[in-house]
Amino acid sequence: IHIEFYIINNDKIGNRIKNILITKAKEGVKVRLLFDDVGSWSLPKKYINELREAGVEVYPFMEVKFPLLTSKVNYRNHRKIVVVDGMVAYLGGMNIADRYIEGSRRLGQWHDTLLKIEGEAVHSLQVIFLLDWYFVTGDIVNNRTLYFPEIKVTNYHPLQIVTSGPDSDWASIMQVFFHAITRATHHIYISSPYFIPNESILTALKTAALSGVDVRIILPGKSDSTVVYWSSLSFVSELLDAGIKVYLFQNGFDHSKLIMIDSAFSSVGSANMDIRSFEDNFEVAAIIYDEQITKNLESSFMDKLIQCQIITTENWSKRPLKHSYKEAMARLISPLF
Template sequence: MMQNILHYLLQINLSYLFQGIYLFTIFFVVGLVIHEKRDPVKTISWVLVIILLPIVGVIFYFVFGQNYRKQKMFSRKGLKDIAFIDKIQEEQLLSFSKNKLGKHVRSDFRSIIGLLLNNSKSLYTENNSVKILNNGGETFDHIVDAISKAEVYIHLEYYIFSDDKIGTRIQQLLIEKAAKGVEVCLIYDDVGSWYLKSTFVQEMRQAGIQVYPFMEVSFPWFTRKVNFRNHRKIVVVDGKVGFVGGVNVADRYIEGDPKLGFWRDTHLEMVGDAVRLLALVFQMDWYFVSGKTFEPLDRYLPPFGKVGDTAVQICSAGPDSDWASIMQAYFSAITKAKKHIYISTPYFMPNESILTAIKTAALSGVDVRIMIPHKSDSAIVYWSTLSYLAEMLEAGVKFYFYEKGFNHSKIMMVDGSFASVGTANLDIRSFEDNFEVSAFIYDDAVTQELERQFHADLLNCRLITLHYWERRPFINSLKEGVARLFSPLL
């Protein structure tokens, strides 16, 4: 009898002990979240997750919720080109202060040049030729052609690199070029390319191609690395031609998706000084994954003769930088709009700053049109995106559902004079957690060509009116509300 009583008392004491440890852990982690002094909306979201999902919420916070922007995820001290960038940045800032830099850029958007010089050392270039590539077929035709002509080096960086038909075609071409003495380097994101077979990678390495995964993660042993992904898509050939935009290496970008249908996307091919800046972004990422540098710089950053007059800034952003530079550039461009803003994004979950800027522009009489896919590849992201529509429609923003398939383009055009094409979605993850890159273009001709394509895509869209949206089923509104709670965390 005495043994049973002691056993019972021990169970009670252990129960209280575990409850005490659990409560202490919850309060401690909640305290950490509050102490970070981040966006109140994101703070509240994490507090709710931690409290409502015992244990799981704490694990999710330490895996996905850490804020590493100010902690610098890696050191760049070994990169000699940093001093080179710093020197040019200082010279350009001085010229900008004297109104000598970007004097051909429309006055409304000149301040964005200074913003990007300050927040990300994004150098300003004017000697460029820019070609817009629509969809995967056209994009891969141009990339394959450029790779085929490579003589010195080929540098590639992708979030998704698949071992399907187009992936194998590019792999074999890279192997052929490596056999001819061309330097070939490839970075693929370890989570985005999770299904890439090791044998496929090994074939390239055996052929002399240098291949590295970005922030390798071994499941199920989660680490903070899983949350910070390299979402960039960059190709640089001989430092002479570069590619950037939304297209990954996968068959669906050519053939479409069995569930979503036709895959619409936008990419850029550039020749000129902006290519050198793309090359530098790749070099920094290469140093991150390999610890190696490229020397001499003249080999990788060859000088150009006159190739065009399109003004471009290449901006890279990520959790390793002090500022959310791409987001700040979007905010600045939106607030400077006088006539119209056209946006195409597959995922629309903006932070409060961008949300307010868009609504303010629309309420001020600016024609704001946002195109999102009618179908999505993620249910929670889809419902979270829809949760923003009501308040945006009330402010006068025109929303369009792209119904031909899945529109993966990440583009913004403002007043026919300023445009952005890149890898960043209009969501919090792209602004804060992912490593992204965008080309900011100060050019009427390129911007207006993008706008013509945008208007062509509108023919495959359905305009969503406030009257229609207010009549949607209550269950849909409920799904949106629940998904909205998680939007700062997605």
């Protein structure tokens, strides 16, 4: 069992996962766990020690002693990966924390998307985990037969696994998004909890809309990050000017990171539509070239629109002036968050 998460909390679901891993380790299953040291900063040593005492190998990713003073805080492992027996894998936007299941008092119910994968793409996620494991521990895991078993599947859904991070010269996930957006002919649907696009993505979206493509973006109606919330809203005016439809999700907090294009292309992963995910953090995404799966994601997207408030140019122009100041200030300081 290989698990890699940005956030692991010492709460009900966190302890449930811990107990399962302890049980499997005592049964003789090899269990490896990576967690980001900043995202899981509050994870107590007792939690980690209980896992290690049971035989689980646990390591923090890029351990940070003083998170407010070190540059390492900018290069975090934001990936969410689970690989079991080299046969089944999961990735998406969910972390290990109660709020992803039970919601929170301030934001209400959380909504997110996690993708289950079987087939050869599981091997790609296995490689990603083992590379991250080597980066952290220096250990080379090279039992190909054990970790990369032969996989037989009956259903064919083409997809590829894409990673990006500060260890690469290429912003691969951003480049995939940019290429897909520029090739859109009918529609582009995006759901992003943290929407702070770079100039390339912003220009591609506006150009697509001006070319007649139906571009719709769901943003949070309320967020767990005040600065990012107002910064995201700072882009609304220019999105509306280009003809892009912008919606604010009202039924809790939508944490999904999704993009669907022309019912033929979709992406599910850990990367937000922001500069931090594109350039600073270690991210992973499944790029799906399958009409059936993409249409399912689009159907879910359309269902969410019913739970949204659409922003019109008229009502946006009437928002309080102090909101404009908040948006401008948040956009200025957003690279720090």
